[in-house]
Amino acid sequence: LTLTVYHDTGGSEPTFLARGSIPVGACQLGYRALFLYDEDEKRLSTCPTILCHFREVIAGDPIEKANQIKKLEVMRDETRLVAKSKQKQLHTVQDALKSNAKILSQLRIDGQKAERKRDKYRRASCLVEDCVCVIQ
Secondary structure, three states: EEEEEEEEEOOOOEEEEEEEEOOOHOOOOOEEEEEEEOOOOOOOOOOOOOEEEEOOOOOOOOHHHHHHHHHHHHHHHHHHHHHHHHHHHHHHHHHHHHHHHHHHHHHHHHHHHHHHHHHHHHHHHEEEOOOOOOOO
């Protein structure tokens, strides 16, 4: 399997840029990086690669293929909608967590203030308890 990259300016013939090849028997499903070579099959000095996604293709009747592709596209679109919905839910939960974190922070500050006041009143009450009153 050979992939050829051209630069198309829309005017004259496209200009050859690079070529990458992989034996069909070596193709595996998933993403693969193919190294690119010049017209003399020498590796380009900048070591560019092209990222390819290999996947199974449905063989058989072209009409059946088209129908299966449409079904897959519908499934893809539905998956995207679900993902967007989940993303909105995630943002809502993240906003709620941020709000709760602010409330928790304020409660901690209020708790610390209350503890300082309680300690102040305890010290004041200790002073009163240690006081001796003399009545004449």
